[in-house]
Amino acid sequence: MLIQLNGVGRRYQMGQGDFWALKDVTLSIPEGQMVTILGPSGSGKSTLLNIVGGIDRADAGTVRVAGIDISHASERDLTQFRRATVGFVFQFFNLIPNLTVHENVEVTADIVKKSLPIAEVLDAVGLTALANRFPSELSGGEQQRVSLARAVVKNPALLLADELTGSLDFATSRDILRLLVQINETYHTTVVLVTHNAAIADMTDRVIRLRSGELEEDRLVGRLIKAEEVTW
Amino acid sequence: MNTLLKRLPRTARSNQWLVYGSITMVLLACMLYVSLNALLVDIGQSRSRFERDSRIESATFLPQRPFTDLAAFESDRGLTIERRREVDAAVPGGLTLRVFEQTEHIDLPVVTAGREVQADDEMLLGQTVATALKVPLGTTMALLGRSFTVVGFASVPDYMYPIRTTDDAGIILDPRAFGIAVVTPAALDTLVQVPLTTWHVRAIDGNTDKARQALAETVGLTYWQDIGSNPRYTLATAKLEGAASVSTSMPLVILLLTSLLLAAAQGRIVRMQRNQLGTLKALGYSTRELVLQELFLPAVIASSGSVLGVLASVLTMRPLLNFMVSYFSIPLYVATVPWKTALIGLVAPIFFVVPAVALVAVRLLGQPPAKLMQTTAISTRPGLLERSLHLTRGSFQNRFAMRAAIRGLTRLGLLMLGAMLAGYLLLFGGAMRDSMDTLVRGAFKDVRFNYTYLLTAPQLENPWGGEAITMAPFTTIDGKLTFQATGLPATSTLLVSRASSGAAIPVDRIIVTRALALKLGLQPGSTLALHQSATGQEVTLTVDAISESYTTAGLIMPQDRLNGLLGTPSASFNAILSATSLAIPARDVLMALSTAESRAAFDSVIAPLYATLGGVAVFAVFIALMALSIVTTLAVEEERITISLLKVLGYQPEELNRMVLSSGIVAVTAGFMLSIPLLLTSVARLFTKTTSSISFSLPIRLSPLSIVVCAVIMLATYLVSLRAARSKVQSVGMAVSLKTARE
Ligand SMILES: Nc1ncnc2c1ncn2[C@@H]1O[C@H](COP(=O)(O)OP(=O)(O)O)[C@@H](O)[C@H]1O
Numbered sequence: 001m002l003i004q005l006n007g008v009g010r011r012y013q014m015g016q017g018d019f020w021a022l023k024d025v026t027l028s029i030p031e032g033q034m035v036t037i038l039g040p041s042g043s044g045k046s047t048l049l050n051i052v053g054g055i056d057r058a059d060a061g062t063v064r065v066a067g068i069d070i071s072h073a074s075e076r077d078l079t080q081f082r083r084a085t086v087g088f089v090f091q092f093f094n095l096i097p098n099l100t101v102h103e104n105v106e107v108t109a110d111i112v113k114k115s116l117p118i119a120e121v122l123d124a125v126g127l128t129a130l131a132n133r134f135p136s137e138l139s140g141g142e143q144q145r146v147s148l149a150r151a152v153v154k155n156p157a158l159l160l161a162d163e164l165t166g167s168l169d170f171a172t173s174r175d176i177l178r179l180l181v182q183i184n185e186t187y188h189t190t191v192v193l194v195t196h197n198a199a200i201a202d203m204t205d206r207v208i209r210l211r212s213g214e215l216e217e218d219r220l221v222g223r224l225i226k227a228e229e230v231t232w
Numbered sequence: 233m234n235t236l237l238k239r240l241p242r243t244a245r246s247n248q249w250l251v252y253g254s255i256t257m258v259l260l261a262c263m264l265y266v267s268l269n270a271l272l273v274d275i276g277q278s279r280s281r282f283e284r285d286s287r288i289e290s291a292t293f294l295p296q297r298p299f300t301d302l303a304a305f306e307s308d309r310g311l312t313i314e315r316r317r318e319v320d321a322a323v324p325g326g327l328t329l330r331v332f333e334q335t336e337h338i339d340l341p342v343v344t345a346g347r348e349v350q351a352d353d354e355m356l357l358g359q360t361v362a363t364a365l366k367v368p369l370g371t372t373m374a375l376l377g378r379s380f381t382v383v384g385f386a387s388v389p390d391y392m393y394p395i396r397t398t399d400d401a402g403i404i405l406d407p408r409a410f411g412i413a414v415v416t417p418a419a420l421d422t423l424v425q426v427p428l429t430t431w432h433v434r435a436i437d438g439n440t441d442k443a444r445q446a447l448a449e450t451v452g453l454t455y456w457q458d459i460g461s462n463p464r465y466t467l468a469t470a471k472l473e474g475a476a477s478v479s480t481s482m483p484l485v486i487l488l489l490t491s492l493l494l495a496a497a498q499g500r501i502v503r504m505q506r507n508q509l510g511t512l513k514a515l516g517y518s519t520r521e522l523v524l525q526e527l528f529l530p531a532v533i534a535s536s537g538s539v540l541g542v543l544a545s546v547l548t549m550r551p552l553l554n555f556m557v558s559y560f561s562i563p564l565y566v567a568t569v570p571w572k573t574a575l576i577g578l579v580a581p582i583f584f585v586v587p588a589v590a591l592v593a594v595r596l597l598g599q600p601p602a603k604l605m606q607t608t609a610i611s612t613r614p615g616l617l618e619r620s621l622h623l624t625r626g627s628f629q630n631r632f633a634m635r636a637a638i639r640g641l642t643r644l645g646l647l648m649l650g651a652m653l654a655g656y657l658l659l660f661g662g663a664m665r666d667s668m669d670t671l672v673r674g675a676f677k678d679v680r681f682n683y684t685y686l687l688t689a690p691q692l693e694n695p696w697g698g699e700a701i702t703m704a705p706f707t708t709i710d711g712k713l714t715f716q717a718t719g720l721p722a723t724s725t726l727l728v729s730r731a732s733s734g735a736a737i738p739v740d741r742i743i744v745t746r747a748l749a750l751k752l753g754l755q756p757g758s759t760l761a762l763h764q765s766a767t768g769q770e771v772t773l774t775v776d777a778i779s780e781s782y783t784t785a786g787l788i789m790p791q792d793r794l795n796g797l798l799g800t801p802s803a804s805f806n807a808i809l810s811a812t813s814l815a816i817p818a819r820d821v822l823m824a825l826s827t828a829e830s831r832a833a834f835d836s837v838i839a840p841l842y843a844t845l846g847g848v849a850v851f852a853v854f855i856a857l858m859a860l861s862i863v864t865t866l867a868v869e870e871e872r873i874t875i876s877l878l879k880v881l882g883y884q885p886e887e888l889n890r891m892v893l894s895s896g897i898v899a900v901t902a903g904f905m906l907s908i909p910l911l912l913t914s915v916a917r918l919f920t921k922t923t924s925s926i927s928f929s930l931p932i933r934l935s936p937l938s939i940v941v942c943a944v945i946m947l948a949t950y951l952v953s954l955r956a957a958r959s960k961v962q963s964v965g966m967a968v969s970l971k972t973a974r975e
C-alpha cells in the first residue's frame with residue numbers, strides 16, 4: 001500500500017469550541033491506483049489531500065505514505081518526503097509570481113534527482129508557446145496547467161490534484177485528464193484527484209466520498225469511461 | 233535553487249523605491265557613523281602626536297626672580313624650561329597676529345605645510361588663519377612695519393585653540409580676526425623693544441605639581457597656569473571630547489535605529505511572502521533553503537548600503553578633516569578611516585538585519601505549508617482587539633481604516649520607530665541651535681557696556697565717566713577654579729542679572745552665574761567658601777540668587793561688600809564699565825577690553841554654525857523621508873489584495889488612500905513626541921560631559937518654535953512619502969484580486 005490512513009482526524013479551533021474538519025478516516029490506496037475524492041464544498045476534501053501530501057498535520061490517527069509515517073515524521077524527513085514523493089497541484093494554483101512559466105516548472109525540477117525534461121512536460125500541457133510569460137499574463141486555465149506541469153515534472157510516485165478542473169473549460173479539462181491517465185499508465189504514478197464532478201470519478205479506479213469530514217462512501221469503479229468520454 | 237534565485241532581482245525591481253530607499257538609508261547612517269568616529273580617532277591621534285612632537289609645555293609661568301643657573305636647575309629637577317617672547321601685530325584687514333619667536337625646546341611650532349623659518353625675513357603663519365583667509369605660501373606680509381615671507385603654515389600646541397583673550401567672550405574662535413605667527417628670535421628683536429615674555433616648563437616625569445613647587449622655591453612665582461587650565465588648550469580638548477560623545481553616541485543611536493527599521497521592514501516583506509513560501513515548502517523546499525533565499529535581499533541591501541556608506545566616508549574623510557581642523561589648530565598626521573570603525577559600519581547593519589529576518593522566516597516557515605498557503609499576509613480573521621472593539625458602527629470606510637490600523641499595529645509601531653529616528657535627528661539640530669542661541673544671547677543681551685577698563689590701582693574719584701566697579705579674582709578652596717567677582721554700585725545699570733523667570737535680580741544680592749552654580753552645585757541659600765586669589769584670605773558667602781548666564785563662571789555682589797572683603801575703602805573702585813570709549817590716561821589702565829570685538833567674533837562664528845546645523849537638518853529630512861517612505865510603501869504592499877478588490881467594487885482612489893494610509897499620522901505624531909524626551913536626555917548628558925572641565929556651561933534649550941518647525945518639516949516629509957505611497961495605491965491593478973485569488 002502506498003497510502004495508509006488510520007483513524008485520521010483534523011481539528012480546527014473555532015471560537016470557543018473545536019470543530020473536526022476530518023473525522024476518523026481510515027483507508028488505504030495501493031500503488032498505481034487512480035482515485036477520485038468527491039464531496040460537497042467544505043466536506044474536508046482539501047484537508048484530506050493536504051494531510052496525505054504532507055503539507056498539513058493530522059490531529060488524530062496515523063498517516064503512512066510510501067513507507068514513511070508522515071504524521072510523526074521529523075521536519076527534515078517530511079521535507080524530503082514532499083520533495084521526492086509528492087507532486088501537488090494546488091486548488092489556487094499558487095504559482096510564483098515573479099518567475100516565468102518555464103521557471104515555475106524549473107523550480108521543482110531543480111530539487112529532484114530524476115526530473116522529466118521540462119520542454120516535454122510543457123509541451124504535454126500545451127504551454128510551450130507561453131513558456132516565457134509571467135503568471136500574471138496567463139488566464140486561470142493556463143495557470144492551472146502550469147501548476148500541473150510543475151507537479152508532473154518531478155515524476156512523483158504520488159500525484160495529488162485539488163479541484164484540478166474547477167476552473168478549466170471543457171476541452172482543456174479533457175486534455176488534462178487524458179494527460180493524467182497517461183502519466184498514471186506510463187510511470188505507474190498513484191493519482192488522487194479532488195473534484196466535485198461525479199463524471200470524472202467514472203474514469204478512475206476508485207471513488208471516495210466525504211460528507212462533513214467523514215468517509216461516506218469508498219468504492220471501486222474500475223475506469224468505466226475514458227477521459228474523452230467525461231462530460232459536464 | 234538556481235531558478236529560485238531569479239526571483240530576487242525581479243522582486244527588487246518591482247520594489248525599487250523600497251530597495252533604493254533602504255540602501256540610501258543604510259548608506260547615510262553608516263557614513264555618519266564611520267565619518268564622525270573616524271574624524272574623532274584621527275583628530276585624537278593627531279592631537280596626541282602633535283603634543284608629543286611639539287613637546288607641549290606642562291605650564292606657563294612668570295618667575296619673581298631670575299634664574300641663577302638655569303641649566304643646573306633643569307637637570308637637577310628633571311625639567312625643561314624655555315622663555316618665549318611674543319608681540320601682537322595688526323595686519324590690514326582686521327586681522328591680529330600674535331607673533332612668537334621660534335622656540336627650541338618647548339611648544340615647538342609644528343609645520344603643516346611648507347618649511348620652517350631659516351632667515352630673519354621669513355615667517356610661519358598659523359594654520360587656522362592660512363585656511364580661513366586662503367593665504368598661499370610665499371605671500372609677503374607686513375608685521376609692525378617689516379615685511380616677511382610666509383614660508384610655512386604651523387600650529388603651536390598651547391594655541392591649539394587660537395583665541396586672542398581667554399575671558400568669557402573670547403571662547404569663540406574667529407580665525408579671520410586672530411591667529412598666530414612664528415619668526416626667528418632675531419627677527420622678533422627687531423620688531424619690538426619690550427616684547428611680552430612668558431616662561432614655559434615641561435616636567436619630564438609629567439609631575440606638574442612638583443615642577444611648580446620647585447619653581448616656587450627657587451625663583452618664586454608671580455603667575456602659574458597649567459596647560460590643563462589653559463583655555464587655549466582645554467577648549468580644544470573639551471570640544472573634542474564633546475565631539476567624542478557626539479561621535480560615539482548620536483550616530484550609534486542612528487545606526488542602530490536604522491538597522492532596526494531595516495530589519496523590521498525586511499521582516500515584514502518576508503511575512504508578505506508567506507503564501508509563496510508556503511507553496512515552495514509544499515513543493516519540497518526545505519526551511520533552510522527558503523530562509524537562505526529570504527536573507528539574500530536584506531543582506532544585499534544591508535551590505536551594499538554599508539559598503540557604499542563606508543566608501544563615501546573614506547572618500548570624504550580628507551575634506552571633512554580639513555573642515556574640522558579649521559576650528560582647531562592641530563596638524564593632521566592621520567587622515568584615514570580606522571579599520572575597526574569601518575568594520576563596525578560594514579557589519580552593524582548586516583548583524584542586525586540578517587538575524588532578525590532569519591528569525592522571522594524561521595518562525596514563519598515553522599508552520600505547516602497548508603496553513604501558510606491558506607491565509608493572506610495579515611490574518612484575515614478579526615483579532616482579539618478588533619473583535620473586542622466591536623467595530624460595527626460608523627461608515628464602512630472608517631471601520632476599514634480602523635481595522636487596517638489595528639491589524640497593522642506592528643506596522644504602526646514601525647512607522648513610529650521611523651518617526652522617532654527622524655524626529656531625533658531634526659530636534660538634535662533644533663536643540664543645538666537653541667542652546668547656542670541662549671548661550672550667545674545670554675552672554676550679550678544684558679551686557680550694556682562695550683568697554684571694560686581695569687585700572688592699575690583702586691581709585692576713589694572717577695573723573696572719566698562710565699560706571700565705577702570693583703573686580704577681583706577668587707579661587708575655590710580646592711584651587712581648581714578661579715573666577716572674577718564683580719562688585720556693582722547700587723545704581724548700576726550696565727550689567728543686569730536675570731533670574732530664570734526673566735526678572736532682573738536687584739544688585740543688593742550675592743548672585744552667582746548659572747555657569748558657576750552648575751560647576752559647584754550651588755543653590756540659592758548655599759554657602760560658598762573661597763580664597764581671595766591675590767592674598768589667599770579665606771571668605772565664606774551665602775548665595776542669594778542665581779543668574780541665567782551660561783558663558784561666565786562669576787560672582788556678583790554689592791560693591792561695598794566686595795571692597796569690604798578686599799579691605800579697600802567701601803567707595804573705592806578698580807574698574808570702569810562704559811558704553812562708549814573713555815579717555816583714561818594709559819598709565820592708569822592695566823587692561824582695556826572691548827565687548828564689541830567679542831560680539832563681532834560671535835556673530836562671525838554663529839553663521840557657519842547655523843549652516844552646519846542646516847546641513848544636519850537636510851540629512852535628517854532625508855533619513856526621515858526614507859524611513860517614512862519605506863513604512864508607507866509597506867502598508868500599500870500589504871494591503872494590495874484588499875485595495876485591488878475594493879477597486880473592483882468601485883472605490884475611488886481618494887477613498888482608498890484615506891482608508892489605507894490615514895492611520896499613519898497618529899504613529900508619526902507619537903514617534904515625534906517620543907523623540908523629544910529621548911533627545912533632551914541624551915543631549916543633556918552630552919552637554920554636561922562636554923563642559924565639565926571648562927569655565928562655561930551649555931544650557932539645554934529646545935524652544936517651542938524649534939519643536940514646531942521640526943514638526944512641520946516632519947509632517948511635510950511624511951506627506952511627501954504618502955504621495956509616493958499614493959501613486960503605489962493607484963498602480964495596484966484590479967486583476968490582482970481576480971486572477972491570483974489567493975496569491
Ligand atoms: N484554517 C482553517 N480554520 C478553520 N477552519 C478551516 C480552516 N481550513 C478549513 N477549514 C474548514 O474545514 C472544513 C473543510 O475544509 P476543506 O477541506 O477546505 O473543504 P473542501 O476542500 O472539501 O471544500 C470547512 O468547513 C472549512 O471551513
Ligand SMILES: [Mg+2]
Binds near residue numbers: 162
Ligand atoms: Mg477544497
